[in-house]
Amino acid sequence: MTPKKEDYLKIIFELGGTKKKVSNKQIAMSLNVAAGSVTEMVNKLVKEGLAAHTPYAGISLTDEGIEVAEKLVRRHRLWETFLVEKLDYQLSEVHDEAEVLEHVASDKLMKKLDQFLNSPRECPHGGVIPTEAGEYEEESHEYLAEIKVGETVEVDRFIDNHELLTYLDDLELKLGDKIEVLEHLPFEGPIKVKRLADGAELSIGYKAAHYIFVK
Known part of the structure; x- marks a missing residue:
């Protein structure tokens, strides 16, 4: 399986494709690729039995696709955890490094890494880390852009995207912030929020608000 195909499986997993349909637009925005590229890859995943596509509704992972995605996500997020916790990487720096490491590490090394990290259940950007047996708690799939004016929520996780994480680092928005x-400004304008801890008002871009998951 090519690294590009693995990236698609991981992002569909992150966007909730184990339980619901994910749109091609969401995938394209998350991976910073053209809509045509998404359509081409989705067709390949469907042909290989890794995904199911419903016209005008979106794409979801099949049981086989979920199993593959869980293993990929586990490897990627364990490496991200190691890089942040043990090597003092910034969250926005770890994605590309983890992409390399996840493809060269043996199953034995991944098992040792999991034990060394005391079997973490979440990665640094809030995503679940499946156990070796594929067990994990379901992630939140409600994103900030869906929240109505006047509602209060807690930041639960971020999509694993370098550009997004760098942007949020500049905003100083962190996991656990209420x-x-x-x-909601019109015409896909930014969303204005107030951080309850210090009263700071933040302006969060429309695109970014679709990849900040809350609860």
């Missing part, structure tokens, strides 16, 4: 939605 925020109140103040305003």
Whole structure:
């Protein structure tokens, strides 16, 4: 399986494709690729029995696709955890390094790494880490862009995207922050929120708000 195909399986998993349909637009935005590239790869995944596609509804992973994605996500997120916790990497720096490491590590090394890290259940950006047996708690799939004005939520996880994580680092928005939605500006404008801990008001881009998951 090519690294590009693995990236698609991982992002569909992250966007909730184990339980619901994910749109081609969401995938394209998350991976920073053209819509045509998504259509081409989705067709390949469907042909290989890794995904199911419903016209005008979206794509979800099959049982086989979920099993493959869980293993890929486990490897990737264990390496991210190691890099942040043990080597003091910034969260925005770890994705590309983890991409390399996940493809060269043996199953034995991954098992040792999991034990060394005391079997973490979440990675640094809040994503679940499946156990070796494929067990994990379901992630939140409600994103900030869906939250109505006046509602208060807690930041639960971020999509594993370098550009997004760098942007959020600049905003100083962190996991666990409780925020109140103040305003949705029209025409795909930013979403204004207030961080309850210090009263700071933040303006979060429309695209970014679709990849900040809350609870």
